[in-house]
Amino acid sequence: MVIRVILADDEAMIRAGVRSILTTDPEITVVAEAADGREAIELVRAHRPDIAMLDIRMPYLDGLSTAAELRAVAPEVAVIMLTTFDEDDYVSRALTEGATGFLLKAADPRELIIGVRAVAHGAAYLSPRIAQKVIARLSDGRLTRADTARHQVETLTPRERDVLALVGRGMSNQDIARELFLSEGTVKSHVSAILLRLALTNRVQAAIVAYEAGLVGANRPRPPTPSA
Template identity: 75%
Template sequence: MIRVLLADDEAMIRAGVAAILATDPGVEIVAEAGDGAEAVELARAHRPDVALLDIRMPKLDGLAAAAELRRTMPEVAVVMLTTFDEDAYVAQALSQGASGFMLKAADPRELIIGVKAVADGAAYLSPRIAQRVIARLNSGSLERAAPARERIDALTPRERDVLTLIGKGESNHDIAKQLHLSSGTVKNHVSTILTRLGVKNRVQAAITAYEAGLVDD
């Protein structure tokens, strides 16, 4: 069972998202918050697997709440669920350690897919957001290629294999199957990769893999 915390200052939005998630028997809403500060408090109390956060909330906005959750409860996968898709918001969310960025206007099925992906250790971006991120990478890929390759030099061959699959968007479960490893071993590899690359999350690691040429366009 995937345990989810939902934070949004609009009760109707919370009800709608909860109703969508309730259609999947493998997902459970364990807490709902109306602002970012309450979301952090409830996360400490309930220790969810996934925290779905709106960006614009009172007391503490979603981006600040995401940063606090990643600092104090790194085991909680943070996903921004918002109507705002400006590049600045996407960049800040990913830099704060969010594992996903989804739009409220997206297909409801995408919400469940995204929640399951991040709960399984993968990263998830709404397709519209992912296209923009890739376009931005392409626009400056040559400038970033050499630094990215230098960073991956610190990885072992097996860690590079894992990073390549992270770059392709694979979850820990899928990586374990493809490389014939246990899920625990993959989780340890991922933790080491993040540390050696100096990145906060799988999205940033995937970007590094892309820039270093480990992942084809």
């Protein structure tokens, strides 16, 4: 599988650096580059990549607004935010706008490849520093959110709960399929049903619900039943 990526950043040097890192992986190719959000949207329409990697701060149309637009015009394209900033507001807005990855420019370059590969295979990926902040925020008032999350999870079927628990562990559809002895297509259907039933936008939000509901760290999911 070749992972096709579009880069959007208003700094040419940053684009060149990110491209050089990503293309060290033979399964990743950068098909186009944009200097602003409007150009990124046009390139996504033209190339239909697997991933759009967007800087948050860009002229004309910033990364967050671009992500929101892409969710409407190309929902099949995964979005990764690449930024210097890790403020809570940026993280919250990025996840709300449908981003499934959030990477920091100051992070280890290997994180770029790890994040792209994870998102391309259907998982969500947050830089460890970002993940720590998200978990810390979840810890504040966790009991109230935990009750809400548990009520949400109760609306799911047992197999959907199994899938949600593994999404919460950051597993891709392929990994979940192997873990539960299901086809990847069946896993995709379960994930879509979970997002629809819980009124969620993306896998990151689903993983947060799994964490709050206590599914993450639970016992290994049951083997599949004939009706799975």
